[in-house]
Amino acid sequence: MEEIVVIKCGGSTMDQLPDSFFQAIASLQQDGKKLVIVHGGGPAINAMLDRVQIAPQFVDGLRVTCEDTLGVVEMVLCGSINKALVRRLTRAGAKAWGVSGIDGQTIVAEKTSKPLGWVGEIKQMNAAIPKAILTQGYLPVIAPLSVSTDGGNTFNVNADVAAGAVAAALGAEKLVMVTDVPGILRPQADGSKALVQETNAREIAAMIADEVITGGMIPKVTAALDALGQGVEQVVICKGTAEDLLAVCAGKEAGTTVRTRGGVYQ
Numbered sequence: 001m002e003e004i005v006v007i008k009c010g011g012s013t014m015d016q017l018p019d020s021f022f023q024a025i026a027s028l029q030q031d032g033k034k035l036v037i038v039h040g041g042g043p044a045i046n047a048m049l050d051r052v053q054i055a056p057q058f059v060d061g062l063r064v065t066c067e068d069t070l071g072v073v074e075m076v077l078c079g080s081i082n083k084a085l086v087r088r089l090t091r092a093g094a095k096a097w098g099v100s101g102i103d104g105q106t107i108v109a110e111k112t113s114k115p116l117g118w119v120g121e122i123k124q125m126n127a128a129i130p131k132a133i134l135t136q137g138y139l140p141v142i143a144p145l146s147v148s149t150d151g152g153n154t155f156n157v158n159a160d161v162a163a164g165a166v167a168a169a170l171g172a173e174k175l176v177m178v179t180d181v182p183g184i185l186r187p188q189a190d191g192s193k194a195l196v197q198e199t200n201a202r203e204i205a206a207m208i209a210d211e212v213i214t215g216g217m218i219p220k221v222t223a224a225l226d227a228l229g230q231g232v233e234q235v236v237i238c239k240g241t242a243e244d245l246l247a248v249c250a251g252k253e254a255g256t257t258v259r260t261r262g263g264v265y266q
């Protein structure tokens with residue numbers, strides 16, 4: 001299959017994504033680029049949890065998913081968020097097809113042994129459905145839910161981890177992690193924050209240890225390094241702008257480029 005670009009759209013930024021971002025996706029698709037979107041939905045999940053009076057819980061940026069939370073996660077991710085993205089893409093002129101990791105057993109997982117509740121650890125990826133959707137000329141929009149081997153259970157999966165696994169399973173050329181910050185930021189002596197334009201596993205381990213990288217950025221950099229370790233050529237963490245997306249797809253500088261060179265992530 002031709003070179004594929006997987007775009008992870010962070011829930012953090014979904015409401016702020018401008019029409020021009022989706023138009024850029026549409027123009028890339030019309031130019032024959034194979035694109036796949038994996039999306040998050042953190043704020044929308046939290047808003048719905050608030051409405052049904054369940055307090056969200058996180059450990060190191062990872063959501064703790066109790067049974068009631070899982071129902072909300074499935075409803076929001078596979079339902080409203082996935083369809084909202086498909087609608088925006090369609091309006092921008094793209095051909096988009098929403099699915100979840102449950103459909104076609106695209107993402108098979110087992111319940112984690114960590115105290116995170118109904119969270120899955122990915123055991124197997126099946127790229128048949130995203131590939132079939134691409135072959136039909138559509139852009140798969142994947143909600144990061146996973147399913148057990150026997151099909152009996154749904155597990156929540158962090159969207160960054162799911163995006164990394166999808167990129168690896170598709171043999172993607174690039175993984176673009178679109179979020180609400182311009183990339184990895186590092187505090188400066190004068191109190192400002194500077195964009196880290198390029199980093200690697202060793203620097204990332206140090207930034208996590210120094211608490212420069214915290215919260216939701218932890219699963220993001222971990223998933224980025226895992227994807228690189230599984231053959232994805234380039235991972236970029238950037239803002240959801242047409243400019244950044246088009247730059248990355250054209251092989252130009254944007255956001256933070258993560259490289260494996262310079263150390264192995266432990």
Ligand SMILES: Nc1ncnc2c1ncn2[C@@H]1O[C@H](COP(=O)(O)OP(=O)(O)OP(=O)(O)O)[C@@H](O)[C@H]1O
Pocket residue numbers: 009010011012013039040041042043159160178179180181183184185186212213214215216217218220
């Ligand atoms: N060094 C850092 N540089 C930039 N952002 C950081 C850093 N450390 C922690 N963060 C946090 O990581 C957040 C991005 O991760 P977050 O999980 O919130 O968003 P997302 O992954 O885009 O959305 P979702 O999880 O809903 O898919 C930033 O908004 C910021 O608060």
Ligand SMILES: [Mg+2]
Pocket residue numbers: 010040042160216217
């Ligand atoms: Mg996140």
